[in-house]
Amino acid sequence: LTTLVGDAGKRLHTGRSRNDQVATDVRLWLRSEMDLIIDLLADLQKSLVDVAEQNVEVIMPGFTHLQVAQPVSFAHHLLAYVEMFGRDAERMSDVRRRTNRLPLGSAALAGTTYPLDRERVARTLGMVDEAGNPQVCQNSLDGVSDRDFAIEFTAAASLCMVHISRFSEELILWMSQNFGFVRIADRFTTGSSIMPQKKNPDVPELARGKTGRVVGHLMGLITLMKGQPLAYNKDNQEDKEPLFDTVDTLKDTLRIFSEMVGGQLNPATGQKEGGITVNPSAMEAAVKKGYATATDLADYLVKKGLPFRDAHEVVAHAVKTAQGLDVDLSELPLATLQKFDSRIEADVFGPLSLQGSLNARNTLGGTAPVQVRAQIARHRSRLA
Structure with missing residues (x-):
């Protein structure tokens, strides 16, 4: 300079x-x-x-x-x-x-x-x-x-x-x-x-x-x-x-x-x-191994009038039975489920399904697809 x-x-x-x-x-x-x-x-x-x-x-x-x-x-x-x-x-x-x-x-x-x-x-x-x-x-x-x-x-x-x-x-x-x-x-x-x-x-x-x-x-x-x-x-x-x-x-x-x-x-x-390639069948097989809808059965019983502590115990017995038979909770016959509690009816298989479990969690921040799509739209708008 x-x-x-x-x-x-x-x-x-x-x-x-x-x-x-x-x-x-x-x-x-x-x-x-x-x-x-x-x-x-x-x-x-x-x-x-x-x-x-x-x-x-x-x-x-x-x-x-x-x-x-x-x-x-x-x-x-x-x-x-x-x-x-x-x-x-x-x-x-x-x-x-x-x-x-x-x-x-x-x-x-x-x-x-x-x-x-x-x-x-x-x-x-x-x-x-x-x-x-x-x-x-x-x-x-x-x-x-x-x-x-x-x-x-x-x-x-x-x-x-x-x-x-x-x-x-x-x-x-x-x-x-x-x-x-x-x-x-x-x-x-x-x-x-x-x-x-x-x-x-x-x-x-x-x-x-x-x-x-x-x-x-x-x-x-x-x-x-x-x-x-x-x-x-x-x-x-x-x-x-x-x-x-x-x-x-x-x-x-x-x-x-x-x-x-x-x-x-x-x-x-x-x-x-490129990017991530997803294997949905492997994910579904994995989620079925862990009795992931057990909480949904407990929630079902609570809505039928059973206190949650008692519902928790009922479901524990149901899971133990399913484990012994090497089946998912949703695969247990209705008659078998009713042995654990007489409140259980045919409508139990909705909450026990994987899709039913997701759909039931329809609150803000939950995993229900309708909530997830709302969050995706929010992020799209925020990141635009």
């Missing part, structure tokens, strides 16, 4: 320090990266909603303690992750608001003697709130030494990766031969070097592993800051590597998961190809 414009180039550093310049640069960079991450989170949610919309009527076992609990719609299960990633986007937006504040003008630590208009600089750099009011760090000591925004971002990123890791764990289980619920496209898997029949879920496993990497960066940043006196210290140079790597890891993971779930657009056909 000095070569180009003379002494004006020498004046550029007036009223500034590396301390407040670097703090400003990192905030500006992280702000733009969070905008990209929020968009990637929206893409992943859309991919999940696309798959959910195709599988509203597909019934799978809902688990607690990884034991078959109650029937749920596969779409309902996927929408649970849409909720998680929606909260992740909200957290990113919230962190962005606190990141988008101007340290410039704090100089080294005490402010400057020059009559700077910090609010004008904030407006110029887009560091404003929703109403357009400039957002400026109000204490010069805090302005140059604050790395809360980096820690907050890494905390939000860690939680997002935890959600990805939970989803990865389920995909890994669902792909195994013991489940066989889903398949994912070959390009997200690898074969074994010596066992040709294997198809290993590489991308979910790698994402599960990278979650530990991001959480480790969070611990590193917290530890970095815990012993620092005010104001700026050279320790803060160590914030860059974990922050940069967290951003790269999260962006890459979100991008590949969106493609793995929803497929990739084929420019020639305008259709998405």
Whole structure:
């Protein structure tokens, strides 16, 4: 600049320090990266909603303690992750608001003697709130030494990766031969070097592993800051590597998961190809193994006037009998069911069916197909 414009180039550093310049640069960079991450989170949610919309009527076992609990719609299960990633986007937006504040003008630590208009600089750099009011760090000591925004971002990123890791764990289980619920496209898997029949879920496993990497960066940043006196210290140079790597890891993971779930657009056909392939018959077979409609039989008896504690005991005897005969509750003859309680009538087989169990849970947030479709429409509108 000095070569180009003379002494004006020498004046550029007036009223500034590396301390407040670097703090400003990192905030500006992280702000733009969070905008990209929020968009990637929206893409992943859309991919999940696309798959959910195709599988509203597909019934799978809902688990607690990884034991078959109650029937749920596969779409309902996927929408649970849409909720998680929606909260992740909200957290990113919230962190962005606190990141988008101007340290410039704090100089080294005490402010400057020059009559700077910090609010004008904030407006110029887009560091404003929703109403357009400039957002400026109000204490010069805090302005140059604050790395809360980096820690907050890494905390939000860690939680997002935890959600990805939970989803990865389920995909890994669902792909195994013991489940066989889903398949994912070959390009997200690898074969074994010596066992040709294997198809290993590489991308979910790698994402599960990278979650530990991001959480480790969070611990590193917290530890970095815990012993620092005010104001700026050279320790803060160590914030860059974990922050940069967290951003790269999260962006890459979100991008590949969106493609793995929803497929990739084929420019020639305008259709998405690849993505998750669902095996409804395997899911239905699994849900029938665990007497998943036992609670529905108890609810049926409660509606007939039996206290729930007594209904619970009746159903326990019915399940034990069904286990002995190696049949589902819905396959027990009416006469056998009536031996457990005389209130049981022919209408019991509606609630005992998988579809009947789903339809009965027709409350806000429930797994009934009508509720699931309403949630899909809500997400479509929110993500449009």
